[in-house]
Amino acid sequence: MCTCCINYCLLKLMYLMYSKRGIWIGSGYLTACFGLMVGSEGHAVGVEHIPELVASSFRNIENSAAALLLKEGSLQVHVGDGRLGWPDFAPYDAIHVGAAAQEIPQSLIDQLKPGGRLVIPVGNIFQDLKIVDKKLDGTVTVRNEASVRFVPLTSREAQLRDY
Ligand SMILES: C[S@@+](CC[C@H](N)C(=O)[O-])C[C@H]1O[C@@H](n2cnc3c(N)ncnc32)[C@H](O)[C@@H]1O
Numbered sequence: 001m002c003t004c005c006i007n008y009c010l011l012k013l014m015y016l017m018y019s020k021r022g023i024w025i026g027s028g029y030l031t032a033c034f035g036l037m038v039g040s041e042g043h044a045v046g047v048e049h050i051p052e053l054v055a056s057s058f059r060n061i062e063n064s065a066a067a068l069l070l071k072e073g074s075l076q077v078h079v080g081d082g083r084l085g086w087p088d089f090a091p092y093d094a095i096h097v098g099a100a101a102q103e104i105p106q107s108l109i110d111q112l113k114p115g116g117r118l119v120i121p122v123g124n125i126f127q128d129l130k131i132v133d134k135k136l137d138g139t140v141t142v143r144n145e146a147s148v149r150f151v152p153l154t155s156r157e158a159q160l161r162d163y
Contacts, residue, residue, distance in 0.1 A: 001134065004117055005050070005132065005134065011067050011091045012078050014163050015158060017152050019034075019038065019042075019094040019116075020038055020041065020042040020043070020093055021024070021038075021043040021044075021045075021089065021091075021092050021093050021094075021113075022034050022038070022042075022043075022044055022045070022092055022093060022094035022095065022096065023045045023046070023047065023048070023086055023089070023090075023092045023094075023095050023099065023111070024044070024045070024096045025044045025047050025048075025082030025083075025085075025095070025098060025099070025108075025153070026044075026047075026049075026082055026097065026099045026153065027046055027048065027096075028046050028048060028057025028058075028060065028061065028077050029057075029060075029077065029096045029155070030096065030098065031044050031045070031046030031057075031077055032046075032057075032060075032061050032064060032066040032075065034096075034157060035051050035066050035069045035070075035074065035075035036046075036065060036066050036095075038068070038074075038114070039069070039074070039120055040068075040072055040074045041048050041070060041074075042074060043074055043076075044074065044075045044076070044078035045076050045077075045078070045086050045089050045090055045092075046078065046084040047077075047078065047080045047081075047085070047086050048077065048079065048080075048082070048108075049077075049080060049081055049082065049155075049156045049159070050079075050156065050159070050160075051088075054078070054079045057077045058070070058077065060146070061075070061077070061134075069108075071102075073108065076097055078104075081155070082097065082153065082155060083101070083105045083107065083108075084105070084107050084159060085107045085110075085111040086111075087107075087109050087111060090111035090113075091112060091113035091114075091116065092110055092111055092112060092113055092116060093115070093116045093117075094116060094118075094119075095111065095112055095116070095117070095118040095119070095120075096110050096119050097118070097119065097120040097121065097153060098154055099129045099150050099152060099153035099154075100121040100122060100123055100124070100148075100149075100150040100151065100153055101120055101121070101122050102124075102153075103121070104122060104130060104132060104136075105158040106151070108112050108120070109132060109134070109140060110137065112132070112140075113132045114132065114134050114135065114137070114138055115134065115135070116133075116134050116135075116137045117131065117132065117133050117134075118131075118132035118133075118142035119131055119132075120132065121148045121150045124152075126147070126149060127147065127148050127149060127150060128144040128145075128146070128148070129137040129144065129145040129146040129147075129148045130142055130143070130144060130145070131144075131145050133137075136153070141151070
């Protein structure tokens with residue numbers, strides 16, 4: 001994990017107690033953690049855009065306590081552009097983004113369930129952790145939770161070019 005912010009972790013964990021279906025952008029590790037929290041009744045979806053990282057996620061999960069969830073399909077990790085979410089299993093109670101976006105992707109808001117929450121860092125050098133709540137009536141609120149520092153949520157080409 002590139003960045004650790006206590007407020008951020010606590011906030012997420014408190015919220016996750018009420019979540020059954022979640023999507024984790026840019027992470028296999030946290031997807032597996034969430035999968036273990038919600039068990040086979042829930043659904044944990046990870047989206048990472050580097051295929052080699054997804055392949056290593058599979059290997060690690062297969063050797064972990066979450067292996068059975070992966071086999072059953074309640075835990076999945078996909079290669080894809082996380083800015084587009086993963087519409088196949090939407091809507092989600094919880095959406096977590098582990099890289100900093102330029103702006104909040106509309107597709108992630110669209111894939112949020114009424115009553116659900118999106119947690120996403122936004123910015124460049126200076127970043128805010130944004131908490132996006134979709135109320136039961138569909139209205140969306142956004143607030144800043146903390147200053148954070150994450151790697152960019154970007155295209156695969158831009159990421160590989162910059163490393
Ligand atoms: C610092 S890591 C997050 C690690 C994560 N918190 C964990 O615990 O495993 C950020 C990840 O976001 C991925 N990423 C960046 N842009 C992305 C995009 N558009 N779609 C999917 N993944 C992306 C990167 O490849 C990188 O693996």
